[in-house]
Amino acid sequence: MTPPMLDRQSADISTAQTANGWLARMREKRITLAHGSGGKAMRELVEQLFVTEFNNPLLAALEDQAVVPLDELQQQGTRLAFTTDSYVVNPLFFPGGSIGELAVHGTINDLAMSGARPLFLSCGMILEEGLSIDTLGEVVSRMKHAAREAGVVIVTGDTKVVERGAADKLFVNTAGIGVIRHDVAISATRARPGDVVITNGYIGDHGIAILLARNELALESSVESDTQPLHELVQEMVRVCPDIHCLRDATRGGIATVLNEFAASSNVGIHLSEAAIPVHETVRGACEILGLDPLYLANEGKLVAIVPREQADPIVEAMRTHPAGRDSAIIGEVKETPNGAVVMATAFGGTRVVDTLIGDQLPRIC
Template sequence: MGGIRDASITLAHGSGGRAMHELIERLIVPAFDNPWLGSLEDQARIGLAGLLARGDRLAFTTDSYVVSPLFFAGGDIGTLAVCGTVNDLAVAGAQPLYLSCGLVIEEGLPTHELERVLASMAEQARAAGVVVVTGDTKVVQRGAADRLFVNTSGLGVVPAGVDIAATRARPGDVVLVNGPLGDHAVAILLARNELDLHATVASDCQPLHGLVQAMLAACADLHCVRDATRGGVATVLNELAVSSCVGVRVHESALPVRDEVRGACEILGLDVLYMANEGKLVAVVPRTHADAVLAAMRAHPAGAGAAVIGEIVAEPAGSVLLDTLFGGQRVVDMLVGEQLPRIC
């Protein structure tokens, strides 16, 4: 990157004048380096023929990222933005292709921090096989934002025959996750210095579309797939239970959790089922294909810690029940309030 002269972002970088053009042309465009963005048009023009060759439906999503702090073990707000949007497309069975990037920058943000975030986004986009083709930049006064907010929208294509939906869970189906839960939330807590723990926990932030494609190769009829971000696995399971009018039974003994994360939850009185993840999905698959899907997940780097955590039952419809370690059973309701603010 050629870089810009200013050591920090000023209001002039959002004014529409010379400073803003310097920011875009010397910092943002070189970071992503592709002809769509480089043309500096107000939109990206994408040929339909290439999209139609990949599938018969478009998947489109958008999300905004306001994590605090911006940088943490395992990633930063840029990594989070790319992976989060890619994963929202991936859980529909879509092949993610194109992203937009909207930046809301607080006056005074050090330029080197913005460069670092852009570099993370570019690196993660290349690794995920997606292209940032359009975007927008706004600068707000000091105190009007918390350093940097990022919005990313994503476009992907769903192959013909793939029908993954929250309404498709059926009694007898098996519930799987692709690895340890709660890593991202604890990584953020540690980055905030809110835990007096001598532990290293990195965020699980990672793209999941390759994993989902491997799962589809093992079972073309995946019923439900969701990424378990804010609200964690508990929220995802409650949403699936309500949408499909079924019950979900989860076994606490089967939940994959790192010792460091379990310890943090015990100290703070938090429930790992509600902890945010940024590289974990919940899948509901037909029991006849559960072993094949589990094997496919464990053979993929993003699913090495995959586990069966429960099953779909007929009753009580719309509810999630947990078989506890103590031999009892409790209702796992939708999260009320928030366990941790500004987590993603």
């Protein structure tokens, strides 16, 4: 849902008008230090690329801040959710997405995990001298389309340029604002014995997709990143059960890290069933070859929820009606013990501790 203070027709620019049109008007085809100097080159980059692609009235004012009417926000909820995140993924483009989609989806999802409806994003970019402006334009275009499809707008931003070698092509920082309705109170401290653990689908796709996209291993696979916005799925879950206890997207550290955070914050034990956790066979096979554990692999479109047992089946049923939740499944339950720990019943009939990730299985995955 687009924020009501923005007229979508006035904000839209047709693809035919903008596709590479701004690039032809740029005097430089690569980023130079002048693009970060605050002078004409920087103004040209901002106006020709960012303002053109992210086109909306709040951004077009070109002030140092976006000014948002509060009365219209108050009609949608009683509290603001505010988050920020930075993206340094390598490579910039990979099967299923790019750093552009990650930056938009990741920030939307961080807001959504509080039950908020995301409305506004900022975009800050650290550009390396020598970066192709065409590459930058592709990233910005993907951000534009991801934001538009999710119904949010990018209303303010910043660019900085660093010397060649001081960064790896392009880093993105995004912040986001959303509104939470009055009857939602999601927190990592609210897991209770008897609750049920739910995820919205297959885990580990993003981590394996990034690894294979680096061409560092002689493996062939069709795995794509699962990057996607989850706010509409969460709104469907909240519609069925406003009393969702815990909710988080399983990015770095995977679902294992998220569940350990829930267990520690709520002082409960979380018991998983390995057989119930959705993992694509291609991901499972890659993990076996590489010695990785899918529970710790990064995701960019997967959430973990802890809900009251009596609401679990209706929530899963509702989730499966949404494209982002077609493969939703109950994967475990909450018990009193072991306090602050996660354990899993394995496919071989044993039990193992699922600890918090130590170190980093895969660097630069988001």
